[in-house]
């Protein structure tokens with residue numbers, strides 16, 4: 001069911017939505033040029049599209065997607081690309097249709113994401129597919145139907161990627177209601193209370209929630225003695241684990257309204273089979289995290305870093321982490337990837353590379369060429385003590 005808040009969401013773009021959209025906007029250009037090398041046509045799906053533009057003139061995801069495609073095509077991308085934008089609300093759909101009608105490669109569709117899954121699945125047999133899934137709450141998500149698209153990673157050997165906004169706190173509140181457990185009141189100290197989520201008047205059924213996340217694994221989390229923020233994090237981790245059954249590379253980034261919040265507004269969860277995609281996504285999510293860290297900067301400069309380690313990672317720890325992944329000769333590319341897998345969203349590739357170069361200069365690392373300036377395919381290893 002829609003509610004008035006759905007529409008007021010599009011009056012102006014909030015700063016956390018900007019962080020989310022920046023990730024999409026910065027990821028798509030390198031994605032498109034990389035995926036084109038596979039030779040298959042590309043389909044980008046915006047499964048919960050909205051009207052395309054905010055009241056303050058800021059672009060919504062459909063416009064971001066279409067502009068990225070248009071730029072890539074104008075630079076001579078070697079494969080055709082199409083966009084499919086789905087919106088359930090009639091009025092929003094009309095706006096969407098009007099806006100993206102100017103892009104010949106884009107189609108707007110009225111209805112629910114679920115209504116178009118079969119069409120998307122057909123395309124996934126011979127297209128590279130990028131699924132952008134950005135619902136308000138967890139309503140509208142159906143794991144098994146999405147998985148019918150994901151299965152083409154194996155069946156058709158096509159590239160499928162998903163970037164999903166997963167509202168874990170909404171899921172936990174719904175889960176508590178469905179299991180007839182106490183729902184915590186919104187708490188300004190730990191979460192943003194401007195809630196676009198409809199109040200849970202009729203709790204969703206247990207069956208419905210299991211459909212959202214593809215199983216009943218969430219029951220134990222909801223019933224556990226963990227506090228609300230931990231339950232929210234555990235559910236997000238559970239969704240990542242489910243995605244890992246299909247995707248080699250899965251990562252998550254908590255989108256918080258304010259740096260001190262322990263309950264994020266939602267998580268951006270990404271799945272791909274390609275390590276390069278994880279590296280690209282890491283860079284974008286690091287940028288997003290640093291924008292949040294800037295909000296937490298004290299007005300007057302302090303001698304020491306006062307912000308928490310989750311917000312401002314300790315770069316001093318990086319050499320030790322690198323040494324663990326270079327305990328035997330390993331290509332620099334793989335060392336970087338493994339550092340990112342272990343510490344997702346903490347260090348940008350540039351920082352890891354820079355640190356490796358410094359360690360080579362300081363003699364803490366050696367390279368198989370004996371040089372300090374090396375490329376990604378050169379093996380590096382810890383120097384003997």
Ligand SMILES: C[S@@+](CC[C@H](N)C(=O)[O-])C[C@H]1O[C@@H](n2cnc3c(N)ncnc32)[C@H](O)[C@@H]1O
Pocket residue numbers: 002006021047048049050051052053059060061062086087088089092111112113114134135136139140
């Ligand atoms: C968070 S908004 C999307 C915002 C959009 N991604 C943007 O950045 O501009 C979610 C949208 O999904 C629509 N919606 C809700 N349920 C849907 C469903 N089952 N299928 C498709 N769209 C749905 C809502 O009307 C709303 O416009």
